[in-house]
């Protein structure tokens with residue numbers, strides 16, 4: 001048996017102990033780093049959102065029986081090309097729900113309380129009370145939190161945000177059942193209403209054709225003045241230049257962005273110069289706790305396919 005994997009540097013430490021001794025493994029940072037000889041004879045490939053698989057990459061995976069994404073979003077993989085090549089693509093859909101939801105709510109509070117500015121000023125021994133009050137420092141309680149995408153993570157965010165005394169609304173093409181809405185205290189509203197009435201907006205939709213560029217300059221202009229905007233989903237859903245402009249003008253009071261159109265974040269990314277922006281490079285779903293489960297579930301699926309069984313959590 002043979003598994004190839006494209007993983008960030010050092011991640012082989014997490015993968016290696018999970019693979020049976022007899023499993024040949026070739027681990028690289030990018031598929032472009034692997035030669036055809038290294039790929040030949042592989043049963044399964046483990047991929048991550050950090051290293052996209054384009055159609056020409058998938059064309060090199062002849063004989064591979066599974067592309068196993070290490071995470072939830074599969075937008076980094078050309079799914080049509082995988083379908084044409086008849087290679088199933090699977091994800092790990094539940095391992096890091098809590099991690100992303102915790103991070104999103106932390107980011108909301110970080111933005112509302114202007115923690116970034118306060119921390120910088122504190123290190124310089126400035127009188128931070130005045131600065132923070134000048135910038136505006138706000139409670140969660142009483143705020144309307146608008147969640148775009150009410151799947152596993154959106155619902156986990158709703159549960160947490162509700163516990164802080166917020167009013168939760170969501171937008172999703174698929175309505176949650178009444179029981180779920182009641183349990184989470186969340187109300188479905190049209191996207192326009194969510195955009196125009198929320199004090200805090202958090203994006204949890206997948207990057208697909210319908211969500212590409214979903215939030216741009218017209219949407220930021222319609223948001224409440226000084227809205228807090230959090231994106232832990234995917235960069236392509238939000239127009240980064242428009243968000244940077246909205247932060248500069250003060251239309252958006254503060255933003256937290258964990259996913260960028262191009263990762264790692266490029267030096268030319270306009271958000272790097274924007275005020276009140278908390279920028280992290282795709283770490284919301286990565287904790288020491290959940291990463292173990294994610295790797296284990298990914299490896300188990302590869303071994304399932306190698307044993308001739310059907311993989312679970314198939315996306316295409």
Ligand SMILES: NC(=O)c1ccc[n+]([C@@H]2O[C@H](COP(=O)([O-])OP(=O)(O)OC[C@H]3O[C@@H](n4cnc5c(N)ncnc54)[C@H](O)[C@@H]3O)[C@@H](O)[C@H]2O)c1
Pocket residue numbers: 071072073074093096100148149150151152153154171172173174204205206207210211232233234258259282283284285286
């Ligand atoms: N930053 C990170 O580290 C990280 C980690 C995990 C997941 N993610 C991102 O979070 C996304 C959501 O994850 P999930 O587990 O909740 O997925 P999920 O599939 O459970 O939920 C996605 C929800 O979005 C909804 N949706 C689809 N199109 C929409 C639209 N046009 N408008 C509003 N909602 C729409 C779907 O109906 C679904 O309810 C993933 O696709 C991934 O891109 C990021």
